[in-house]
Amino acid sequence: MTQTKSIVVERLIPHSAQKIWRALTAPELIAEWLMQNDFVAQEGHRFTFxxxxxxxxxxxxxxxxxxxxxxxxxxxxxxxxxxSDSGLRTVVTWSLTPEGAATRVRMEHSGFRPADERGYVGMGGGWPRILERLQQVAARQV
Known part of the structure; x- marks a missing residue:
């Protein structure tokens, strides 16, 4: 079994889980903090960033x-x-846990194999900035 690595970024965001959820799942908002996409919040849906x-x-x-x-x-x-077998095949997990009026947002990007080290290093530096942008987009939600 190949050892894999994960990137974990946690942040307490001073907004409701519903506001953050909307920023995580509305395609037009995802485009603001991450990338252009054709996301649909439905299990089994295939989409691209x-x-x-x-x-x-x-x-x-x-x-x-x-x-x-x-x-x-x-x-x-x-x-x-x-x-190809050498391509990146990882999983991103977003967990939202209410804490009073705020929400603890935990993002885990898991499954980086030794061959994925370049992606692991690059994304490890990128995810904290991405969560900052997510927070900014969530702040603008009603």
Whole structure:
């Protein structure tokens, strides 16, 4: 069995779980804090995140919604757009836990194999900034 690594970022956000859930699941809002997408909050839905390509990445992330328990849990696969065995095949799990008037947001990006080290390092630096943008988008929700 290959050892895998996970990236975990937690943040207490001073907004309700419902506001954050909307930012996590409305395609137009996801585009503001993460990437363009065709997300639908339905288990089994296949969707893509799309960004400008960079060296070593096509700009496409293939995903499948694996589990939804609104407004507390969202899980989706995260691939690099490659169908090969060497392609990135990971899972992103969002957990929302109310704490008073705030919500503890926990994002775990799991399943990085040794061959995925470049992605692990890159995304490890990116996710904290992405959660900051998620918080900003959630703050604007009614």
């Amino acid at each position: 799309r960004a400008a390509p960079v060296p070593g990445w096509s700009g496409v992330t293939n995903c499948v919604v694996l589990k939804i328990e609104a407004p507390h849990l969202l899980v989706y696969s995260w691939g690099d757009g490659s169908e």
